[in-house]
Structure formats: structure tokens, C-alpha cells
Amino acid sequence: EPEVTQTPSHQVTQMGQEVILRCVPISNHLYFYWYRQILGQKVEFLVSFYNNEISEKSEIFDDQFSVERPDGSNFTLKIRSTKLEDSAMYFCASSSRKGVDETQYFGPGTRLLVL
Amino acid sequence: LAKTTQPISMDSYEGQEVNITCSHNNIATNDYITWYQQFPSQGPRFIIQGYKTKVTNEVASLFIPADRKSSTLSLPRVSLSDTAVYYCLVWGSARQLTFGSGTQLTVLP
Numbered sequence: 001e002p003e004v005t006q007t008p009s010h011q012v013t014q015m016g017q018e019v020i021l022r023c024v025p026i027s028n029h030l031y032f033y034w035y036r037q038i039l040g041q042k043v044e045f046l047v048s049f050y051n052n053e054i055s056e057k058s059e060i061f062d063d064q065f066s067v068e069r070p071d072g073s074n075f076t077l078k079i080r081s082t083k084l085e086d087s088a089m090y091f092c093a094s095s096s097r098k099g100v101d102e103t104q105y106f107g108p109g110t111r112l113l114v115l
Numbered sequence: 116l117a118k119t120t121q122p123i124s125m126d127s128y129e130g131q132e133v134n135i136t137c138s139h140n141n142i143a144t145n146d147y148i149t150w151y152q153q154f155p156s157q158g159p160r161f162i163i164q165g166y167k168t169k170v171t172n173e174v175a176s177l178f179i180p181a182d183r184k185s186s187t188l189s190l191p192r193v194s195l196s197d198t199a200v201y202y203c204l205v206w207g208s209a210r211q212l213t214f215g216s217g218t219q220l221t222v223l224p
Binding site: 004031033035042043044045048055056058089091093103104105106107108109111 | 149151153156157158159160161164202210211212213214215216
């Protein structure tokens, strides 16, 4: 069964450093998403991406964040200058099409710890 | 976005059927109802989705009454490995999924 994969599984970084989280969506999917979950809290939407541009973004997704699809398979989330409060699990998701019966499939997540 | 309300927690025993009900009083005409399961430190896993009446797949059933203001996820014969958080979500025109706090299901031996 196809699945979303994410690397690395864990990332530790110093405050102020840049991090790039990587995702390989399911191969025939066209819509890509990033969510995050701070420990003990709800899963929160960050951004959706379609046709090489951002479709929607939340208030969390400020100028420190960016997304990119550098090639035909990877989808990345970059945090330019990490803050302590960026520590969270980051989940990538993908879906095949917009509209009826669309399902978002999530990856296993990257645990980011900012020190 | 339609707000959902579901129990914070539920306990069950192995082999029992578990029903988790979610209310979504302000669901819109174009909205679908989706349930996800999440284990600690893992990504949400899609379980089932429906629009109305009943939907069944290999792991669960979803019952949606005619007014669509609620839905019930039914897990037949749960096992210890079904211990997880279960999320009811309503989504429509917006691409983003809005997760609530979910229902922590604990299956006891």
C-alpha cells in the first residue's frame, strides 16, 4: 500500500537555526499539506500546496516558514530561524484530488526539538 | 468550519463493539464526515469517511442519520491495539482538516 514518508524521523536543532523537513507524498497525489502537533495538543493545519503554489495557509504559517516541491517527488517545509515554540511533531499529508471523496493520508511525522 | 463534539475518553474491553458518537450540528450541505485514528507519536491514520446513511469498510462502520447532525463510528470487536485517539472531522470546501481533541479510547484486557 502506498504511503507518505518523511525524513528525518527526529531532528534536534539550536534556536535560530534553519531546518528543512522532507516528505515524499504518495506518487499520484496532487495536493500536499503540512500539519504540526505540539506535545499534548491538537493537530494544527499549517499549509496546503497544489500546482506549485500555496493554496491555503494558517496563521501559524508566517514568514519563517516556506514550502517547496523541488523535484517531482519531494515536498519540503523549511523553518528559517527556529524558535523554542517550533518544537513539535510535523506531519506531511497528501491527497489525490480536490472535491468528492478526497482523503488526506498522513506520514509518520518528524519530531523537531529546538533547544 | 463545522465544530465537532465528541467524548473526551472511553473505555472498553477486548472483543466488545465500541461506538463513538460525534455531534456536528452546523454541518454544511457540502461537508463530509471523516474519522482518523492516531497512536502516540504517529501520524493520523484515515479510518472511514461518509456523507450520509451508512458506510462500512474492513475496519469500521460509520452511521450518519438523515439530518447529518451527528455520526457514530463503530469498531467491531476491539483489541488492545485499537487503543488510540479517534478524531471526528467535518470538511468541505476548505482543504485544511481541523482536528479537535478527539476521543481517547482505551481497550482493557
